[in-house]
Amino acid sequence: MSRSRETKFSDFRESLRKINRRKCGTRLAQTLNMSRNYKELRVFQAADALVADVYTRSNSFPIEERYGLRSQVRRAAASVATNIVEGSVRRSERHWVNYLETALGSACETRYLLELSIRLNLLDHRRSRVFAIVTRN
16 A cells, blocks of 8 residues: 555545535535445554554553553544444444544544553554554644
8 A cells, every 4th residue: 555544544534524514424425435335445444453553552551551541542442443334334424424523533532542651651652653653743
């Protein structure tokens, strides 16, 4: 793949901005020829890679963070991908778009939690390419 994950995330954000401007995403989704097969969506593939990376890297969190930050960042990362999957089976374009917006919110939450984990020295952002992309300013 020639496009970076950051570019894919930016494309996803821009698509949502366009949808928000039109209030109803039906026409835009049809114009963009958005697939309802979540496995074909680049944004899902990026979200799926993020979940796997978060789970792997958060294993190094201290034991006292098991039910704290470690659990929260894992749930937030998983929520990005699961909202894309759940939204893909909704019948109306409006519901599909709402789930994509929720996924974007979860992505922002994940980004903050990863940045916090790095500031607390729980994670080394240089060890993960996905983390480096997600936490980049």
